[in-house]
Amino acid sequence: MSEFEGKVAVVTGGANGMGERVAHTLAERGAVVVIADRDGERTPLVEREIRAAGGDAHGFVVDVSVEDQVRDLMTEVVRRFGRIDVLDNNAAALELTAEDPDIAALETSVLMGTLTGNLVGPFLCTKYALPAMLTQGGGSIVNMASVSGMLGETSLSAYGMSKAAVIQLTRAVATQYGKQGVRCNAVAPALVMTRNTTEWMPPEFKDVYLRNSLTPYIGAPQDIAEVVAFLASDRSRYMTGHVVPVDGGIAAASPIVADRRALG
Template identity: 60%
Template sequence: MSEFDGKVAIITGGANGMGEAAVRELAGLGATVVIADIDTERAEKVEAEVQAHGGKVKAIHTDVREESQVIALVEQVVSEFGSIDILDNNAASLELTANDPDVISLDPQVLQQTLQGNLIAPFLCCKHVIPVMVENGGGSIINMASVAGLTGDVALTAYALSKAGVIQLTRAVAVQYGKQNVRCNAIAPATILTANVDAYMPEDYRNAYIHNSSTSYLGLPEDVSGLVAFLASDRARYMTGHVIPVDGGITSALAVAHDRRA
């Protein structure tokens, strides 16, 4: 038996990218996985593919920016599966990053929309999942932050603010509900080669990112999903309130270090 047998996981944004990889990872380890995503077509495709390989997966159309839909999601999952043991807050409003410049140039509307998708949404999921976890004896929440929430940049101001907020949300949940056996950790990826990133990333940006990393390659979704599975498992039972970079070492070095490398 797998340690995830009988466990129920919700993965928001599970139809694509890192969320999809986490769906496949946890389902492959025996969990019952709910894909909560607004991309119904893609979510149903992932659902069918995982089920074809014996996985227990259900796609539920959900816009996690809307509290009423989050409430309905939680109620449906509890009704059908009896519990929620794992929450992976992976969904994010990445389409706004094209209009996310420096502080002076940033449109407040873009900031508000980014916060709604990247910070309010995981807050809403935590708010309504935690009571279920507490009632059932505990659970593990994994919030998807970013190295953007740990460092400064010349742009992506709203995105960075939202991810810094996710990090603080993680600490708040860990401290406030740890005694009730709810753990909460965050993962802070750097650029990860999801299908969309790989297709649209400019070559000069790709090269600059690799140059400033300590590895000679960029990360893949599976580099993140393995950590999701670990943090969701009892093997991480003494870990809570932490932010774990998956970044090829990019946040571990001085800004000048990679230009000084022989």
């Protein structure tokens, strides 16, 4: 399949987890893929893996929450490849989730760091990718939200607030640039088994998600990559401004479902 032939896709956080799968998937389907990630070890590695599989990938080691770096990145992408068709705003400051409890215990510094990593990054990438999209007459932006930005949680307060803000960024961009051909949607996963989640998460957590999912399994990175690829492609041309939960049905079910099921 080569539905992204001739298209240029920027994937932030493309060196690990879901972003890595998105980068592989878009490259397999014909895109020139720019991996924009602050991970200096894995960025060139993923670039090489994609190239070895026959794809066209270019790694840029950048911090997408730093304005100068994002401006230079997008300028360089347009200079080298001529356009930006897809922006997958996937990167987030997940290391801060370890210090992200309930609101009363949340440090302001953790909130500010989370907003910088999770909201300012997508904002800056959007801001500096938009001129190319508007000049060429369109593009598709896919933001990585989370069910944590749609539902109350016992912890992850800063994370949830930042993802709710990403959802509003999605609606604003869709509303402001839709008539000029730029679409913007968000994907909201529940738990997805990436290296990141398997490293910090106690095994019991996986069971909690499994019990509350409507599917008999927890999501894998490719489950998210498939939906991102769809939203990035022209196949979703009539969708914009929306949040698509990819969550095993967690956000669709009554909150008492797991307890009811346990009653038999």
